[in-house]
Amino acid sequence: MAKATTIKIKLLSTADTGFFDVTTRSSRTMTDRMTKTKYDPVARKHVEFKETKIK
Secondary structure, eight states: OOOOSEEEEEEEETTSSOOEEEEEEETTTOOSOOEEEEEETTTTEEEEEEEEOOO
């Protein structure tokens, strides 16, 4: 079978609150790790979220 083009990733907050968000990305077009600025409701501010593996 062919490999899937979209994979699930976990975006973990860099504010060390333990808050995360699960999203998908294309493994063919985005080959490097994803970072995104999003709102962390635990820290109550916008912080950077970095990609980690889903366990």
